[in-house]
Each structure stands twice: as structure tokens, then as C-alpha cells.
Amino acid sequence: MIPILSPFTGRVVPLEEVPDPVFAERMLGEGIAVEPDEGIAVAPLKGRLVVFHSAGHAFAIEGEDGLKVLVHIGLDTVHLRGEGFVRLAQEGDWMEAGQPIARFDMERIRAAGFSLLSPVIMPELPAGYRVFPTKAHAVRAGQDPLLYVVREQG
Template sequence: MFKKLFGKKEDAPTTVSIYSPLSGNLLPLEQVPDPVFSQKMMGDGLAVEPTDGKVVSPIEGEVMQVFPTKHAVGLKSKNGAEVLIHIGLETVSMEGKGFEAHVSEGSKVSVGDPLITFDMELVKEKAKSTITPVIVTNGDDLGTLEKKQEESVAAGQSEIMTVSAK
């Protein structure tokens, strides 16, 4: 699969920057009020408390999955890092209401490309929180994950993590 996506393995970068997919305030994953994320059951990463409803690609790569409810999207970077963006907490129960996907499975994306837009007010009303975890789900297959300590981040502009290949 890797060869099919990106040519020879040597063509893949060894370290990939992951940018914030949303504008807002950056939070340690441990502060997310959901144990699935705060206890890193899905992987390590950070979270963003968004200031608007625009989600952009944090990496250059490919869309692996857009959840049917459009509340989450999975991406794969050129070095193999798999990134999950889960918009809000307990948003799956909204059944896609208030979410619009701008990509589909197999879409190639660059940093800053629109992925999903969502109605912030509706999420605030219907879900537990707008806090959006950004998770590297296959960290065990990769090398070092370094997280930034910024407070305020801009979508597609603020580097929040770097991850290296093994």
C-alpha cells in the first residue's frame, strides 16, 4: 500500500509536521473530558478547543476515512503517520446534522485544504463539548512524537506536532 501511494519508500519523508486542523486553543490530551482520549486509548496527540467550525488538513497525504456522520476524519501522511481528527465529544449522536464534508476517502490533501465544516453553535447545543482531539493512531508503528506547547493556534498554520518514521 505504501509503495502504491507514494512510490518508493525512500521517497517518504522521515519526519512529518502536523499542523493544527482548527483555529483555537491547544490543550494537552490529558485535559480532554473523555477517558477514551485523555487516557490515550486511541493514540497520543493533542486537542484543540476551536474558535470556528472550519477543519483543514493538518498534513500532506491522503484521506483514509470520512466517518458517515462526518464528525471525524482519518488521514495518512507520506511517512505513514495516521491522524484522526474527532470533532467535538459525543458528536456521533448528532448523526451528521450540522457537519459538511469537503473530501472523501482517497482524496489527496495538502496542509490547509478544507476537510469538514460544522455548525459550532449546534455542536455546543447538542454535544458534550466542541473540544477536538487530534490523534496519531498508529504511534506504536512510528518513531518519536513531539508535541508543541502553544496556546493559541491557527488552522493550517501552527505546527502542533512532529512525528518521525522508525
């Protein structure tokens, strides 16, 4: 079992309750969402920062075992064009689990009319792996598991 730590401190929200069909219908993969209490996102696992969107609102980390985690800060926040986001790491960097990757201005995001609800997705999950969400209602960034990835015996 591989724990994927929460990139955010906040309230856990099932993916099907995310008001965006791309996430709610799992078009990008299995996962869960967090309503952040703080404006910081951290690495959910040890690995390489393989994607960091130019707008600063989304990033992906690939662990040493090849598992990828996509973190999206808020919904539709790409439209802010980077305003309110501060990069604390760069694409290609090796990250430790819990290491800060981005800061974001929660009030700026809300004032622009966007949701802070932040999906955490496992895209391109290799065959034979399953994802299980935490049963916790609240999580702490870099400390509490948000998802568990299990390789099925076969």
C-alpha cells in the same frame, strides 16, 4: 522531525484534560486537543483521506510517509448523526496540508450539549517514532504545527 499542522484555529488543550477517557488515557494514541474558534477543519498534513466517518465528525489522513492522523471534531458528536457537519472532501481524496475537509456548526454542537474540544491523535504510530505536542497555547488551522513526530535514532 515531521510537523503535523493544526486542523483547527483555537486554544490548545493537553490530551489528559480531555473529558473522555478514550482520548485522555491515550487509548487511541498520542496527541493533543484544540478548542476551536471557527467551524472549519483542515488537513493536518499532505496525504490521502483514508477515513471520513459517515456522521462527518471524524476523519483520518495518511501521509505519504505512512503516518496517520485522526481528527475528531468535538466529543460524542457522532450522536448528531451528521447534523451540523458539511463534507468538503471525500474518502479517498488526496489532500494538501491546510486544505478544508469539513465545516461544522459550532452553535448546533453546543446547543445539543456536546463539547467542541477536538482531539487530534496519532493512531498506529510505527515503532521508533515519538510524538511531541506544541508548546503554543493557541494555533491557526493549516499554519501552525500542533504535533511533531520524530523518528528516534537507533
